[in-house]
Amino acid sequence: MEKSKFDSILQACACANLRTVSRSLTKLYNQLLQPTGLKITQYYMLVNIYQYKKLSISELSDVMMLDQTTATRNVNVLIRNKFVHVEKDEHDSRSKCVFLTSIGLKKLYEATPIWMKVQEKIENEIGTDNYQYLLRTLTQVQHIISHYD
């Protein structure tokens, strides 16, 4: 009755588990955010742009831990939807600064209660302490990945 060694991969794989939960939560958020016309990726990028006030595309990719080319394309989606606009940096014309438009700001405020509702549901159902513990563990995993030799 011995189980194949591949059994444990299916059950235990950190990557698969993280990817699955990540996909599911992304999907749930995208469904709930539908009325706002935002995807969760876009919402989260808007939060970052709002929070950091003045941010170039590569700074944005840094803080969001995205590849620069991904950040460029994701910003383009936001531009197409008129949620952000970009301006050439006055001191470095290679650089582009990203800003929220008034539409983007409105969307940010429109989507936040939806974000909050799911977030609170998760935090409440697994408990505040457990949730903090989850975040710390994820940070630990992130650290291991970043420092992988």
Place this chain on the structure above:
Amino acid sequence: MEKSKFDSILQACACANLRTVSRSLTKLYNQLLQPTGLKITQYYMLVNIYQYKKLSISELSDVMMLDQTTATRNVNVLIRNKFVHVEKDEHDSRSKCVFLTSIGLKKLYEATPIWMKVQEKIENEIGTDNYQYLLRTLTQVQHIISHYD
């Protein structure tokens, strides 16, 4: 010195945290798997196909919690690379069964030690108990998402 309410979103958002770690780990795996020509998504799909022996595309999408259309396309990548082949089901000609080729099986065995090395590193560094706890918590989150009203 009051912080904006958006600060806590940046720090605490379950979706963003999960997506970030998931992206990072995917990236690390894809780099390490480079010599095999597999991506981690493809590897994990091969493991599932191997483990379940006989599996239609929609069954595959079920066990991997992927959309059926995503499963179809991901299988197509594996077919293009000759890692799997498909046969029409004998009893239901709508259905397609997916099987590993010998190349696919070889790739599976080639990639598994690479998967294992990272997996063990993570488990060891955060500790076996903590890791089990992480998996349980992720399952809990998955459950909350699946049963969201």
Place this chain on the structure above:
DNA sequence: TAAAACTATATGTATATGCATATCTTATTG
């Protein structure tokens, strides 16, 4: 200062992902 090195952004290519929908096949039902 001119050449070289570095930095910021963009583009081509490929995979991953899901929604809406189409097509074809099997199952159900009046």
Place this chain on the structure above:
DNA sequence: CAATAAGATATGCATATACATATAGTTTTA
């Protein structure tokens, strides 16, 4: 049994993601 419902797969479309590389601008250095 014919009509309808249900199921399996595929396709069009759009976004997300990263790598390799190109292009353009800035900084460093010989």
